[in-house]
Amino acid sequence: MRSLRDVDPLVLSCILALLTIGVAMVYSAGAIYAADVHGSEMHYIKRHGVFAILGLITLTVAAAIPYQKLKPWTYPLLGVVTLLLILTLIPGIGVTMGGATRWLPLGPIYLQSSEIAKLAVILYLAYSLEKKQSHIGTFSVGILPHLLFVGLVLCLILLEPDFGTTMTLAAILFLMMFIAGVKIHHLAGLLAVGLPVAWLVLTGAEYRRARLVAFMDPWAHKADSGFQLIQSWLAFRAGGVLGAGMGESSQKLFFLPAAHTDFIYSVVGEEFGLVGSALIIGLFGLFVFRAARCCQDAPDLFGRLLGIGLTLMIGLQAAVNMAVVTGLLPTKGLTLPLVSYGGSSMVLTMGQLGILLNVTAQARRRTVLSDVPKSPFSGPSMRRRVRAGALQGS
Numbered sequence: 001m002r003s004l005r006d007v008d009p010l011v012l013s014c015i016l017a018l019l020t021i022g023v024a025m026v027y028s029a030g031a032i033y034a035a036d037v038h039g040s041e042m043h044y045i046k047r048h049g050v051f052a053i054l055g056l057i058t059l060t061v062a063a064a065i066p067y068q069k070l071k072p073w074t075y076p077l078l079g080v081v082t083l084l085l086i087l088t089l090i091p092g093i094g095v096t097m098g099g100a101t102r103w104l105p106l107g108p109i110y111l112q113s114s115e116i117a118k119l120a121v122i123l124y125l126a127y128s129l130e131k132k133q134s135h136i137g138t139f140s141v142g143i144l145p146h147l148l149f150v151g152l153v154l155c156l157i158l159l160e161p162d163f164g165t166t167m168t169l170a171a172i173l174f175l176m177m178f179i180a181g182v183k184i185h186h187l188a189g190l191l192a193v194g195l196p197v198a199w200l201v202l203t204g205a206e207y208r209r210a211r212l213v214a215f216m217d218p219w220a221h222k223a224d225s226g227f228q229l230i231q232s233w234l235a236f237r238a239g240g241v242l243g244a245g246m247g248e249s250s251q252k253l254f255f256l257p258a259a260h261t262d263f264i265y266s267v268v269g270e271e272f273g274l275v276g277s278a279l280i281i282g283l284f285g286l287f288v289f290r291a292a293r294c295c296q297d298a299p300d301l302f303g304r305l306l307g308i309g310l311t312l313m314i315g316l317q318a319a320v321n322m323a324v325v326t327g328l329l330p331t332k333g334l335t336l337p338l339v340s341y342g343g344s345s346m347v348l349t350m351g352q353l354g355i356l357l358n359v360t361a362q363a364r365r366r367t368v369l370s371d372v373p374k375s376p377f378s379g380p381s382m383r384r385r386v387r388a389g390a391l392q393g394s
Helices: 002-006 009-038 043-064 067-089 113-131 144-158 163-180 184-204 206-216 227-239 264-295 301-325 344-369 382-391
Strands: 095-097 100-106 109-112
Touching (some): 009 264, 009 344, 067 144, 067 301, 109 344, 113 144, 113 301, 163 184, 163 301, 184 206, 227 264, 264 344, 301 344
Antiparallel strands (some): 100 109
16 A cells, blocks of 8 residues: 555646546536437446546556566466457457447447557566667667567557557557667667558558548548548637636537547537646646656666556557647547546556556655655656666666
8 A cells, every 4th residue: 555655646636637627528528419329418427437436446456556566467468468459350259330340348348459458568568678678779689579579469450440559559669669778770760661651551541541631631521531620620719718618519519520539629628718728738748747757766677668658658649639639630539548438448548547656656765765866857868767777787
């Protein structure tokens, strides 16, 4: 229980604030749609509330378990995730919604295998990059094994298809290798090959090409592929600076698709205006900044990489979601962490955040017992600071 007392209060406060906002916004954005489709305006909020409570329990349990105990589960979890992703793709087993086969049926709920894959990939990278530190500068050790293992998972996720999660995990792979000390010229070569491949994948499917074309000129496709983005813009425009007020969004009245899931940020913008939108950005920004800063002080390289990887995952997913909703990126199908309506994804995200909180707890205890700088603005760069402990043999 000591870990629970020592978690970083600022990181925890950001998590709880976003979760609370999410509960309120899921009801506001989804009540009318739920009443029309499911016969009760409480349909989504009841389910979301249950999963939020389960998520809090999962977070509490995960935060109380020392993250070092996850090491033996690295490869078993990676194997289980690979199996789940394969099962998801088998006709008759995986569940298809909205043209994508991303879910496995578990009684009354659906498990999204790619959500578990996020943790499995980050855990594997943290464990492997720490173990290979003495030869991290060689391509055969620093890059190749990670490309093979993570690449297999990414290919399976892409086949669902889930381009957004695939690209997000690819970015996590690149960033974690960079932070762990992989040679810059190796990473540059990887980027030179990876970006053209990503472009070919993006333009290789008709529906993704349609999204890209709509992104470039949504008004030319306002009746089909550009409709959702235009409705999102109209929501932000209607919200102005202060918003229309809680529950007063008009775009959620069957105009804006996925108002309580992928595009819930649009409803925030309409009901709470620029102020509410900026608050969400500020909470995610503060979470990423503070969590990453805390994780740099973790007792070992595994903890530093694990914590920063989990932080980057939440931050990148939030950034991509908000960029999509505001028209800065093509539609990806990623939810806004802790805010969007979700079932298994909510519980799994909270579990990952519990692990992150345990890293911050151990980091805070270490700062008390050592001369690690306390100021969030002090110290060397993240890449040097994260690797410092490994180079010193900690």
